[in-house]
Amino acid sequence: MPPAIEFRHVTKYYHSRFSNDGVTALADVSFEVAAGEVCAFLGPNGAGKTTCINALMGFLFADSGDVSVLGYPPGDVRAKSRIGFVPENFAFHPFLTAPKLLRFHAALAGMDTAIAGRRIPELIAKVQLCGYEELRIGKYSRGMVQRLGIAQALLNDPQLLVLDEPTSGLDPAGRRDVREILLALQSLGKTVFLSSHNLRELEQFAGQVIIIDRGKLVREGPLAELLGRGGRVAIHVDQLPEEMEGFLSEHGAAIERGPQGIRILADPALKREAVERLWAAGCDVTAMYPVKSSLEDLFLKVVSDAEKPQ
């Protein structure tokens, strides 16, 4: 099965209109998202995530490289008929009501009027906008607009869902609803390409992670594999002599001092040697257990590594 999304050596440069200056938004970015995968697309602000998504949707064009969506070039109507899209800072025609907007999008999607007539109330109920059908979108809160955005993205029962910050502006209940919708889509074998800063939520359902920073791809792979690679060992001790602190720091271990004692977070490869040295130095090792790193830890580590001078 061909990948749902494919970027091959994509470079995008934003030129300044009035000078020779410019910014490289994407530098030789290559990755693939397999069909049926939920892919978390991460990066700090200004990393190039939205540029990637815009290139993917055909809103802008890469200076070099190739992008393929569901086997077609970006902007191809055959691909777009199977895509649902929620842009960042979603904007709608403010004078429309939710049902009118969804009818408009159903017409654009080429949906049969009768099918759209059945689907629209279902979607409105799904995103918890019942009771607001007569209210103009201009009067909606940001969270309501975001919910409506998700409803319009689901309108054509898409094979691929591209979501740029879908939970921004949503309250905890709204975020939970979106999470449930995404989990349901995942179980139906849909591909979800999702950009978000809410890493704890992404960790619950993302199968694949792509991290970019300053326009460059810095990490890509299955989430379980990436988190497994970043696992650490916590060692609790009652005291820590200076020479031991120096040794541990040299080997990249983190030392946290709290009311319950001292916690050392070390690489599993260092575990044995560290404990032996601690015992030898007269420290009492009170506990030792594995610590699985979170997506947030991974993200922060990858981004800080990328920022270090080469």
Add this chain to the structure above:
Amino acid sequence: MRIRAIALLTFSGFLRNKLMILFLALFAIVVLLMMTPLMVMRSQSGAPGLPHTESMAPGMIGGIMSLLSGFGSLLAAWAAADAVWSDIRSGTILAVLARPIERREFLLGKFLGVQLLMGCYVAMMLALSYLLAAIGGGHIHPAPWLLIVYPLVRYALYSGLAMLLATVLHPVISFAIMLVIMVLESIVVPGHPVWFLPDWLRSALFAVLPSPNLLSETRFLTLTEASLKQTSALDHLTALAYGLDWAVVFFLLAALLFHRRSVLRD
């Protein structure tokens, strides 16, 4: 279906555009003020020492209709320049272009939305011309289709050009260029020398710019039955085909340029 949906939404957007409503309201006031002398003349018709309404009305009606017609050209240019740009500015274009729709279809929907607006404007102009004729006691053209088709073609031409400019330039700049073009084409008419334009440039501009005179419906407003007979169907056809030709070329060029441009707020 897709193009119709975009055209109708564009038209609805225009009807709710506050700037447009304000502008139209101000313009309606100006027209009403211009109509006042006509109504005064009508009420005092037959009084000793006053000219008959019939003798002055055609000139006044012609003036009002020329003003309305010119304003229509401006409205067509502004609406077309803003139609796509406002969607880009607000970001609403992203959700629309994410749908299975070609960019040229989107642009065509926008263009037709502008033509719907101008259709309403022309209908309003036609109604006003009948009203003015009734007040002034004049005769309206016996073939009202001329009063509908000519302005529609002219507005299609202007909106096509404005849309073309707005695909590459900011709409305010596009509108300013349209204003310059409208002024230029009104002063390069043969037989009206302009001191600051050499003859060769004036002739060249007249050949290149879309001529408002050829497509002007105002020349038909004051026509008599006799002069109407002098205008053959072929003349009408040639003039309208000329205008439509320009409009189609401008639209196709706009679609070509829009095909590869970014639709993001820069």
